[in-house]
Amino acid sequence: MIFRVFAREELKKLFDAMASKNKIVGPVEIARDHNGKPLFAFNEVNSFNDIKLDYTTTKLSAKKYFLPYKEDLAAFRMDENDWQKKVDYNISEPFIFFGLHACDINALNKLDKVLMGSVYPMPYYAAKRKNMFIVGIDCTPQPYCFCRSMGADTALHGFDMFITDIGEKYFVEILSDTAFNFLKNIRTAEPIEADHIHYMKVASEKNKKFTAHVDTTDLTKILDMEFQSDVWKQWGEKCLACGSCSKACPTCYCYGVEETVDINLRGAKKTKKLYSCNLIDFAEVAGGHNFRPERHVRLKYRYYHKHRGFVEAYEESLCVGCGRCGEACLANITVPEVIASVRGEEN
């Protein structure tokens, strides 16, 4: 790994060098909540001043850029008795994520495993993933963040460069050649011992700020043992089955496919829409049978997929501990509380 440091004012120059010829997506403030606190989102940005690099967590993850909520998988052109299928992966140019937190980079790394693994890799995702350049940025743990428990508080790969604010300077980790070349646009220096010390200080300060935790010890086994536990029913009674949790989550990728005929009857579309396993008809089949008719069974399934199924398949959880689902939930269902209750711990 290559490290560099650069002065604070250089960051804007780096942004400008990148923005001169590329599309940039970054965290921006979109509104204020009723307490006057800013609400953040990932949007396309044109100016460095629009980016809020000290943002907390965006309400929704960045997934509209790699797993759009609605995406056409194919279009058909219909003639008399025949049709032609045209497949489009819905991306035409590369883009830069400027300012992703470690949890969101880890979320991409996890999605890569299922969506770009060896069995039926998904080109719609792969095309976007292969065309994103990622600038990571360090963050301050919020009360709902438990990424440290999930091992997602630092990103080891899956980005091009990662910037940490160490006071007077920025400390940057460089993972790709492209990133290295971009940095030639600004003045950087080899870090000196004092920079290392500042970096380590920032890292240890950050660690002290975590307040939310999830105990993942033996969690897969515990989830199996407590599969019939009544705590699921209690959570199920609270759950509104609205699916907001999945919508906010950076790693929820489940979907449904629908086909529609164009109004002029000369074409048709096959459309993928992200779905949530908490919605009532997720596992309903033709004829009306529903394999998961109750809310608690669907809620349990969501936890089961994230914290057990994925671990079984990839030796890691599908949850990065960003806390977005808990923040989005109108019923105040949060991962740390649900897992603690399944473990029989009082909160």
Next chain:
Amino acid sequence: MDNQLKFTDIISEALQKQHRKSDLSTFEYTYKAEITNIHRLTEMENLYRIQIIDTEERRQFIFQPGQFLMLELPGIGEAPFSISSSPARHGDVELCIRKAGNLTNFLSRVGRGTHVGIRGPFGTNFPMEKMHGQNILLVAGGLGLAPLRSAISYAQDNRSRFNSVDIIYGAKDPSQLLFTYQYDMWRADDIGLSIIVDKPDSSWKGPVGLVTKILEQMFSERGNPFFKSTYAIVCGPPVMFKFVCNMLNQKDIPMQKMFVSLERRMHCGMGKCCRCNVGSTYTCLNGPVFDYWTVMNLKEAI
């Protein structure tokens, strides 16, 4: 350095026709196929004969009994169906389809010559080769005969490789019996066939009740050594295969020698949409065919 990123174009790869599971272009690749015949089996079910149009692609379409494909009617929908024909016929398949919703009802109204799309084959299969040299017992309830019919065709095509081949088939009433025109052919190939209906009509002369009744009869007629060298394939509603498999287990057929096919909602067939998950298992990748031991160990399976 030029600050402009280079665009990686993976769609150009898609133009190459390759259908390996690891190729990006496989994902949305559809074989264009034609409905060459529609045979009305019952009021609710039709048998569609569907042929991949490109002869080379048709030849290369290789599947095993128990696997399914995704059938697509552009603009109407796409859904999974078990292949109901002999694997020897490659991409000239037969699907037995019940009217159940959007796509299936629409299909019941189209005619010969309609062009459809096919993706697949997907999923696990009945391990027919492992069963060589043994008896096979095929138990079907209702539409469960559709996937079983491919295994039956395999047994017909390779009759000398099996000892006894027996089908036990149960339907609600005689009007719902599928593939009635084939029963004599199966018997002619020395395949035992017992049919039972739950609600007989006035013309029904056969046994009345559930498949388990025939099974009990079989238990009393054949000794334990017979069951010791028997593989079973059980297709039908979950309650039915649970009963049947538990009965067979009492006859010392190990659970690993019994196979069932699970049905779940599916939107991709490739382990991506997660609609088919049973606990944390993908029915489309790890199934639909599972041995009974695995099913017993799946959370939320039955």
